Amino acid sequence: MTTVHTHDDLIARATDADAASALQGTRDLFSLPEGVIYLDGNSLGALPSAVPAVVDDVMHRQWGERLIRSWNEADWWGAQTRVGDRVGRLVGAAPGQVVVTDSTSVNLFKAVIGAGRLRPGRTVVLTDPDSFPTDLYMTESAAALAGLEVRRVHPRDAVAAIAEVGDALVLASYSSVDYRTGELWDLREITDAAHAVGGLACWDLCHSAGVIEVDLDAGGADLAVGCGYKYLNGGPGAPAFLYVATRHQDDFDQPLTGWQGHAHPFEMRPDYEPAPGITRARVGTPPLLSVLALEAALTAYDGLSPADVRAASVSVTGTFIEALDALGVDLPLATPRDPERRGSQVSLRHPQAFAVVQALIARGVIGDFREPDIIRLGFAPLYVTHVDAVRAAVHVAEVIEGREFERPEFAERGAVT
Template sequence: MSDSSLNTVADDSSDPRSTAGLAAGRSTTAAALDAADPLAHVRERFLLPDGVIYLDGNSLGALPAGVPEALRDAVHRQWGTDLIRSWNANDWWGAPARIGDRIGALIGAAPGRVVCGDSTSIQIFNAIAGALRLRPGRGVVLADPDSFPTDLYLADSIAGLLGAEVRRVPVGEAAEVLRADGDSIAVIAYNHVDYRSGELRDLPGLTAAAHAAGALALWDLCHSAGAFPIDLDAHDVDLAVGCGYKYLSGGPGAPAFVYVAERHIAAFEPALTGWHGHANPFGMEAGYTPAPGIERARIGTPPLLSMLALEAALDAYDGVSMAEVRAKGLALTDLFIACVGDLGLETLTPIEHARRGSQVAVRHPEAHAVMAALIDRGVIGDVRPPDVLRFGFNPLYIGHADVVEAARVLGDILETGAYKEARYAVRSTVT
């Protein structure tokens, strides 16, 4: 670089309206926010590779520092040495309820209302069946046509089995449909945060609208559990499900969870009645009697290694205030929205805090190629059809400087056209 170009850069950055000036201003803001960040120390609880800015924790959370040792212990001592005695000696039997309670503390559920296990897909199936049985005589499930697809597939399947009907109603129209047609609706089953746009739905308002119509509210918390406070008990939510591998950082394929409001537990009848949900599992009875408490939502033998990894991952939340997690998540996403605005890109994510989760969706016609180029430069996000670049911000391990740097790399890729290189046109199986 010549002396004169150095001068040009210096001159540019002193003009706040220039690209370099905007970037310099954003960097100064980020440094101040990082210096005042009460959660900055929590980043040390995660093992992140050097040279990577990880903005995909809304899809697979980063590795918490305590997990490798917890897994080593689970494999060598618990499985290898204690063998089957571990069910009692290491309380493997109690893991689903024990871990459920720890997740419950993060989502506003008192102990005894959450159980951990199986996949979100299975929990959705069971929860919709349970909801339909809690509202006999009402045969309609309201679901968002833009929901994460597995929710719709499972709703259609269980509705078919139980002779119910799934009505696909966009979330923005749900309150009106509940007012007009509420008598037939058993349950509304919506995603708390839209997986594509990052829009946060009005959980308290829609839950109240469902109740006013005599229906139940089932929320899929996949993109909110661990990302901000939810207050399920306080908002009278009936049922909720969520996954363990996104913001909770429980690892690939980590078990999911289900929440059942205390008032429904005694009557909650899941579709999948496995022996771990039985009142007397070691009585080996021929007929099914559900356990009296939330344990009735258990199914079969849980994947213990994954369970114990998730349990260790939850240590990352020790002493962490979910209100601070929310405040930081909004600051991170505010900053990223401003940075991509500087680049002239369109965001799908709502600007209003009350309608935003902890991710930002940016549109670009060459989203796949742009993301491939970003990942090549160590900025990891993902892509959803048709043209959405998704960036997730887990406040436990992302800092404000990461946000500005990620946006700088994005700007560079777009400005230089680097994403047009032929190698970025090759699409991977998983996007």
């Protein structure tokens, strides 16, 4: 690797990398404010330009003019599985296995209890102590209801722990990317280990879908959950998704038995009979403005392969790390330098991380802070370019070198950070 020393060199190399990227031009599919480098797409994805026209049509024509008739005419009824199949293409799932519904939290609840019922008599669920907390909370709650025991085991120790648990294992439930550090885990190993003892694996793809090459089918995942509003850009609080591998669907007995998961919903039968296939993972009537916004958002991925997206992600995050090095920023990286072990974010540690993030935001570089000391910068490769990555690194260098984070206005914390 050539060592680069100047800002101009960095920008020139980044410009070349952008021109050579398979994602060249995808940034034009997004509406981003002037002067902003948006590195928080791992928390809330940017607005895809295709969304407003679709939502306008949903409001004015489908809802306002066609009213209840749109359930058939606009196939609102099929939206959750139709959009699910579209998500499936990004995460290596063949059609008929993904449904867009509820929140990630609620879907994880279905997955844990559903897993317990797929493996009756077994008692142990393994999950990552460093999971996004909702995963821990929901897993514990579901396990308590289902009479299961949760053991918190770090992913690096999961394979050994699974062997130890043996035929008591119900489920190994892991995120493929750590939401704080951005470390990428090979869930295939954990899945293979779980299968070797007759257990199941659930993959949390919140920080993977849309940026990592996820191979749910090829990797043998049994269940998976993920988020619609991060790298999938579905808008604030966009519905989440749930994957149930075809081989488990006939026996997937999930506890949120709402009418839209029924085999014959309009016969209004007194007793629940789950629909065939992934439809049984639906619950109540879904928030269609948000479901259909997500559908429109996903068109930004049309024509892109997950491999191309992943390559761009690795290249952009690598460019950022390289630029930090070249600029002499010596903050500890929480994220692995090895691209094989790195998600689509770069997290830096700093004792005043909160104030550093505020100082960056004031410069138009929007990232976020995570307890206790993490500056978390997400690189959504569809709209964050190599040049953006270099510019962001320059801002980080200036904030740190100039001790800009010590200004009093950056110390105050809002409710949501």
